[in-house]
Amino acid sequence: MRSEAYSAIENYLSIKSSTQAKRLKADIGKNNQSLVLSMDDYEEVADEFRGLRLWWAFGKNVSKPQAFSFFSHTDEKRYYKLTFHKKHRDVILGPYLNHVLKEGKAMKVRNQQRRLFTNNGSSWSHVVFEHPATFQTLAMEPERKKEIMDDLIEFSKAEDFYARTGRAWKRGYLLYGPPGTGKSTMIAAMANLLGYDLYDLELMAVKDNTELRKLLIETSSKSIIVIEDIDCSLDLTGLLNFIDGLWSACRGERLIVFTTNHVDKLDSALIRKGRMDKHIELSYCGFEAFKVLVKNYLGIESHSLFGTIEALLAETNMSPADVAEHLIPKAKSRNIENHLKSLIRALEQAKGGATLKNDQSAKEAIKDQ
Numbered sequence: 001m002r003s004e005a006y007s008a009i010e011n012y013l014s015i016k017s018s019t020q021a022k023r024l025k026a027d028i029g030k031n032n033q034s035l036v037l038s039m040d041d042y043e044e045v046a047d048e049f050r051g052l053r054l055w056w057a058f059g060k061n062v063s064k065p066q067a068f069s070f071f072s073h074t075d076e077k078r079y080y081k082l083t084f085h086k087k088h089r090d091v092i093l094g095p096y097l098n099h100v101l102k103e104g105k106a107m108k109v110r111n112q113q114r115r116l117f118t119n120n121g122s123s124w125s126h127v128v129f130e131h132p133a134t135f136q137t138l139a140m141e142p143e144r145k146k147e148i149m150d151d152l153i154e155f156s157k158a159e160d161f162y163a164r165t166g167r168a169w170k171r172g173y174l175l176y177g178p179p180g181t182g183k184s185t186m187i188a189a190m191a192n193l194l195g196y197d198l199y200d201l202e203l204m205a206v207k208d209n210t211e212l213r214k215l216l217i218e219t220s221s222k223s224i225i226v227i228e229d230i231d232c233s234l235d236l237t238g239l240l241n242f243i244d245g246l247w248s249a250c251r252g253e254r255l256i257v258f259t260t261n262h263v264d265k266l267d268s269a270l271i272r273k274g275r276m277d278k279h280i281e282l283s284y285c286g287f288e289a290f291k292v293l294v295k296n297y298l299g300i301e302s303h304s305l306f307g308t309i310e311a312l313l314a315e316t317n318m319s320p321a322d323v324a325e326h327l328i329p330k331a332k333s334r335n336i337e338n339h340l341k342s343l344i345r346a347l348e349q350a351k352g353g354a355t356l357k358n359d360q361s362a363k364e365a366i367k368d369q
Ligand SMILES: Nc1ncnc2c1ncn2[C@@H]1O[C@H](COP(=O)(O)OP(=O)(O)OP(=O)(O)O)[C@@H](O)[C@H]1O
Pocket: 137, 138, 139, 140, 177, 178, 179, 180, 181, 182, 183, 184, 185, 186, 261, 282, 289, 319, 320, 321, 322, 324
């Protein structure tokens, strides 16, 4: 059986092996889609740490079993041999090996297939999670996107900080915005960025606190627990107090993400910092977000119609989901210009509708006076 340390080292060395080793072995990864490369027998790869140079070599010992057996088999012990100068012993055996194990484990998680869990009453069942969304394909202003990605990555690496301060290693996110603005898409992008599993917690299916406790304790570390449409759920303050008390019992890192279409309906005590550390507004499609969508869908970065679209987007409230509808190549005959014109027509209609609505409410207000 492979020891945890052996497979962490194998993962750590996999990238270096694929660029340095002359002969490689290939294994089919757990998801049956990717090849995991490692160095072949007696190959060697070099590594560097804090300016020190060291070498890893792959080897194996083969021994025949002593006892008589009808099933003749040989015992094979595989190992990685590390060579370094003896004056660097302290650094290599301490910080370097810690670094290798930590990075190797993180790589393993990134290469693993992600799972989506859903609760059916008091137990979880799961399917393979293969959502293609990434932060690259998410339509949002680039600076905001970067800020969120940095926040997530910092959290995932902050084990020492949470241990030092005695805080539970968890972070709460509140994603809010109208339907079709990318809340679910962002959660999928978060899971793909960090390599975490997703637990979609359906509160309506949970009978009582005992069931909830069981479900939460069963979630694994490196996961995102999602509670959607929280404005529709009932006693949320009670729920959050309960969850707060529970975290210390859970080892490892967890993100908890709440989504809502109506942030204004939430109790302010509920969304105070510490419970939901980061509030992210997903909003109607602006020009920056449109540029991401049009690049993803039509592969273009500029067009003479962009100016018109920019002006219309500034005056209308259209969700990225609705904008994307006009950019999906449906008929072969449709060229890029036709897609953009179809979007312009829809934006003009939406703008007309909004103006009409504003006029009507203005008239009603005058009548009321
Ligand atoms: N910001 C975005 N970037 C990229 N695609 C988006 C974005 N917003 C919406 N979409 C597209 O629209 C579809 C619906 O969006 P999504 O389900 O993420 O919205 P939502 O905000 O979670 O909606 P709801 O509140 O109705 O659950 C997605 O599958 C995606 O294709």
